[in-house]
Amino acid sequence: MVDEVKEDASKTRERSLEMLEALSRVPPHARHESKLRMRGALIDRLRRDQKGDADDFIRFVTQDFVQKGLGAYMASLKKKK
Numbered sequence: 001m002v003d004e005v006k007e008d009a010s011k012t013r014e015r016s017l018e019m020l021e022a023l024s025r026v027p028p029h030a031r032h033e034s035k036l037r038m039r040g041a042l043i044d045r046l047r048r049d050q051k052g053d054a055d056d057f058i059r060f061v062t063q064d065f066v067q068k069g070l071g072a073y074m075a076s077l078k079k080k081k
Helices: 011-023 030-050 051-063 064-080
Strands: none
Touching: 030 051, 051 064
């Protein structure tokens, strides 16, 4: 996710460090709790319908165009060795 765009790499790095410092001041338990609240509905839905979610995933990854893309990706990884 991009919240800001800077003119060059130096300014991007500087701003990134500022944001990291600000975020590091947030207590870990507060960060954990806010993530749970934001994702709670999704987690609950996935838990209720694990089989349906797995079926959707399997149906997607077994499509020809996905398999072709995965094959090409695997071939590119083999070439890197």
